[in-house]
Amino acid sequence: MAFLNDNYSKLKAGYLFPEIARRVKAFTDSNADAAKRMIRCGIGDVTEPLPEAVRAALHKAVDEMGVRETFKGYGPEQGYEWLRKAIAENDFRAHGIEVADDEIIVSDGTKCDTGNILDILGAKNVIAVTDPVYPVYVDTNVMAGNTGDADARGAYAGLVYLEGNEANGFVPAPPKQHVDVIYLCSPNNPTGAAATRAQLEAWVAYARANGTLILFDAAYETYISEPGIPHSIYEIPGARECAIEFRSYSKSGGFTGVRCGFVVVPKTLLATTASGEKKPLHPLWLRRQTTKFNGVAYIIQRAAEALYSADGKAQVRALVEHYMGNARILRDAAQSVGWKTWGGVNAPYIWVKCPGSLGSWEMFDKMLHEANVVITPGAGFGAGGEGYFRISAFNSRANAEEVGRRIKALKI
Ligand code: MLT
Numbered sequence: 001m002a003f004l005n006d007n008y009s010k011l012k013a014g015y016l017f018p019e020i021a022r023r024v025k026a027f028t029d030s031n032a033d034a035a036k037r038m039i040r041c042g043i044g045d046v047t048e049p050l051p052e053a054v055r056a057a058l059h060k061a062v063d064e065m066g067v068r069e070t071f072k073g074y075g076p077e078q079g080y081e082w083l084r085k086a087i088a089e090n091d092f093r094a095h096g097i098e099v100a101d102d103e104i105i106v107s108d109g110t111k112c113d114t115g116n117i118l119d120i121l122g123a124k125n126v127i128a129v130t131d132p133v134y135p136v137y138v139d140t141n142v143m144a145g146n147t148g149d150a151d152a153r154g155a156y157a158g159l160v161y162l163e164g165n166e167a168n169g170f171v172p173a174p175p176k177q178h179v180d181v182i183y184l185c186s187p188n189n190p191t192g193a194a195a196t197r198a199q200l201e202a203w204v205a206y207a208r209a210n211g212t213l214i215l216f217d218a219a220y221e222t223y224i225s226e227p228g229i230p231h232s233i234y235e236i237p238g239a240r241e242c243a244i245e246f247r248s249y250s251k252s253g254g255f256t257g258v259r260c261g262f263v264v265v266p267k268t269l270l271a272t273t274a275s276g277e278k279k280p281l282h283p284l285w286l287r288r289q290t291t292k293f294n295g296v297a298y299i300i301q302r303a304a305e306a307l308y309s310a311d312g313k314a315q316v317r318a319l320v321e322h323y324m325g326n327a328r329i330l331r332d333a334a335q336s337v338g339w340k341t342w343g344g345v346n347a348p349y350i351w352v353k354c355p356g357s358l359g360s361w362e363m364f365d366k367m368l369h370e371a372n373v374v375i376t377p378g379a380g381f382g383a384g385g386e387g388y389f390r391i392s393a394f395n396s397r398a399n400a401e402e403v404g405r406r407i408k409a410l411k412i
Contacts, residue, residue, distance in 0.1 A: 007145045016135050016380040017043045034372045039399045042374040044392045046254045051315035057306035061299035072298040077290040079106025083301045086308045097234045108259040110219045110248040115140035120284040125180035128160035130172050131384035137183040153383035163384050171195050174206035185217040190381045190390040191351040192343015194229045200236050207242035214243040222252040224346045240266040253307045260304045323348045326400035327393035333404030348393040355412045363389050371406040
């Protein structure tokens with residue numbers, strides 16, 4: 001009989017969002033009225049239709065696939081050159097950031113990329129995550145055997161947890177100790193906090209002094225509204241020598257169901273072999289992708305390219321403004337009943353301190369049963385999230401307004 005990967009038995013319960021869906025279903029199955037009233041502000045899944053520019057590009061690409069002369073079979077695993085060029089020019093070089101077309105590797109999204117990146121890293125790394133944290137970073141390290149068991153609070157032995165808290169505005173500073181790899185997410189999922197230039201400079205200085213690799217998740221960068229907040233880690237001098245950046249069209253172009261993103265691996269980024277040699281990571285990621293991935297569908301890459309057209313950019317802006325309008329409504333409602341909030345300014349998530357002495361799953365149940373609103377309990381994002389919860393602003397305006405009213409009517 002085959003041996004299974006025992007690391008999976010270390011994982012806590014199910015993955016957070018399926019677990020929430022299971023609890024919501026258990027409640028709504030026996031509460032038909034509540035099921036009808038239910039508004040979902042849990043998982044950060046987009047609700048608004050795909051931009052017109054994207055739909056037009058999809059239709060055109062589908063028609064090309066229907067004609068022998070323009071039909072496409074396997075594409076380049078790392079993405080078509082025209083998309084990589086559009087990305088490098090629009091997302092980086094237009095902002096004075098040095099990124100070459102072939103440093104971009106197109107993918108089916110950041111969740112997959114931040115998990116898959118472990119394939120090219122060694123087994124001996126000391127890995128740090130912030131806490132609270134996007135659970136994919138932790139769970140994929142557990143699956144890869146980079147951790148021991150979880151303790152009673154859900155913290156895994158072998159991982160270094162950097163606490164985000166009210167005192168540091170949920171943006172932890174570099175630790176005193178040495179770590180080999182750190183996952184940073186800014187604007188942050190789940191807390192909505194965005195790292196300032198000074199905070200990212202401190203991280204890059206730490207990484208360069210310690211030979212640390214920064215895995216920088218910028219999936220929410222389109223939501224940055226405050227001037228001066230970096231959109232890319234490469235805005236910080238020296239980051240090309242210490243950071244990989246992950247980007248996604250899920251939340252900018254409404255691609256959660258379409259699937260497309262990309263990774264930037266600078267050719268100047270080195271890591272150490274077991275024998276102590278310094279070698280670039282770029283060829284390893286390319287090798288990994290060309291071996292294990294057949295690339296994103298042609299029609300989807302054309303759809304992503306359309307986001308960089310003048311119409312596409314305006315339509316993305318309109319989507320972001322819509323969701324951030326919701327974020328304002330939800331944040332204002334939470335604050336009006338005296339709840340303490342973070343985020344919702346540079347990110348579509350509002351991070352809220354649970355009122356009274358409620359724990360985060362208790363708050364989840366209260367919102368579910370009494371307001372018929374699904375939120376995400378902070379504890380699902382790690383021990384540091386206990387006592388907090390996250391409200392997602394991805395919704396229709398009418399639903400956001402209704403959630404605001406229900407928050408105001410909730411009896412604590
Ligand atoms: C979230 O709700 O945290 C996100 O939608 C999860 C994801 O992007 O994978």
